[in-house]
Amino acid sequence: MISQERKFVPVMITPFNLKAKVDLDAVSVLVEFYLAAGVKGFFANCLSSEMYSISEDERLELTRHVVRAVDGRVPIVATGSFGLTIEDKADFTARIYDTGIDAVILITGHFANVEDDDEVLLRNFHKMFRLTRDIPLGLYECPAPYKRIITPEVFKKLLDTGRLVYHKDTSIDLEKVKAKLDVLNHGDYGLEFYDAHTPNAMYSLQMGARGMSSISGNFYPEILVWMCNNATDPQRQEDVRWLQGELSRVDPLIHIAYPLSAKYFLQKRGLPVRTISRAHALELTIQQKQTLDDIHESFLGWCERLDIQPVQTSRLVRPKMPLDPPI
Template sequence: MMEQFLLKGAVTELIATFDKNEKLDLGMYASQCDFQMQAGIKGLFCSGLAGESLYTTQDERIEMTKVAVEKAGGKVPVVGNIAELRLCDAKTLLQRYVDAGVDAICITQPYVLGYTPDLLFRYYSELAGMTKLPVYVYNAPQTSNTLSPALVDRIVNENENVVGYKDSTQDIIHLQSVMAGIKPGKHFECVAGSDATIFPTLTIGGCGIISLISAVFPKPIIDVCEIYFRGDIAGAFEKQKEILAIRTALKGAPFLAGYKYAASLIGLELGVVRNPLSDATQKEKDAIKANLQALHLI
């Protein structure tokens, strides 16, 4: 059954690339995609929250997605993520992703304001009903609209082409409850949405990870999945502990800044963060560099 999964193993959440003037740099983005393909990553995830989707226009997101589709060349799946406040904008973006040639759609819940479970169900169902592509539910607590296990199961079970779940809750009880509520026989791909939860997600039947760490350091993320799939449970747990240390090092600066700085240390230019996000201070950069050196990553 694992061979039937579209997203299996390590999938990278691509990072938006801006030059020093905060203008989108597609050449830099293309190089990032090349780096991922050469590393052997199993999929490309476009315009996630960590891909600065809230700081880019739809036009910019589609430009980046087209580059990812071209660079993937049909060798690995490309997923287009929707993070919009208005349903009409979400519908427009979905159709533009389809036209750009993505292999699947991921839908993030609307953010900031609170929405009822019925409204969120209708939001996901109406979007899923627009396409024949596989659809994944993204549960991002940062939106202030965390989907309950019951709501995730309802969305998955009642929409035929909703086939998977990107879980960023970091809540193992939540995740077990979701897995328990999927109706028998339903094709379901549970993918970790946090590098901190790859191992526990795999142990309860998950199939992989949409990773931010792999944007800079793909090998340990690829390794933890492959080690687990080989049946070496103890080895996979040891690799997860290593990943936790990497994650701590990269989070030693404001959102994304640590990842972009770390990338520059290995010769992968991902540019600057876009305002109002802030860059890492020199003190933070020094600490990140020292920690990555101690982990033998640079």
């Protein structure tokens, strides 16, 4: 088992106010919540942020606000590959990088159509690399517009360019994850590999992933931080295996009506997050709320067994920052 530090990097949700406008005050409190839980970075403007349901200006200002709120305490990445052409994607990548983030993430499904082969994908990535100067870049196998899983062979060719510093993997299949980690572990690439699939957490971390970046961190980030900190500790393997079983048990349930489910859960935890979403228009049903209430009880039990102190949300204070322009 490798002993290097493991990190949990949350995929940030976007709170909205009663007029369905981005609630920057709530974003600031969320930043403090994640940091108090022990996260080591942020993925802003991602699918959990409802990035396809907010405007270009909102994507930029939301990311800029996260940068101001974090104030250099941990690194930040954000999605940048928006636009119809590669030139458009390169332009937006430069603009979002200028908000002050540490790397720009490219959606793999933005660089080839579903019917295109890997040669098209590679050709478009190489063009993107040429157009984005020396901006640090990363990959994300986002489920939308469709999930384009990178093969180990393509992964190595992209790594060999020296342009990539980050990869968020959604392979789900552990053999596919292992194949890419084998490529990474046999080179000196300087790339941080994050698994997005919570049921993989223990296994991916023990195989050499740098960390996790899963939606479960929008429910109980303290638990994912604990897993990252302890997955490779020989003395904690009984607890690690037990917790992995619990996380895998509830994972399909928290995906239902997401990100509304996460907003309900965070509200239950005392955060100023309304159950308003642009990506999920329906209200949660009584049964869905009861399921999330039950998972909250499980979360408290996990904390008790593992001696984790849940973040006291009532003590979170928005940091002093310059006034934000309205979105």
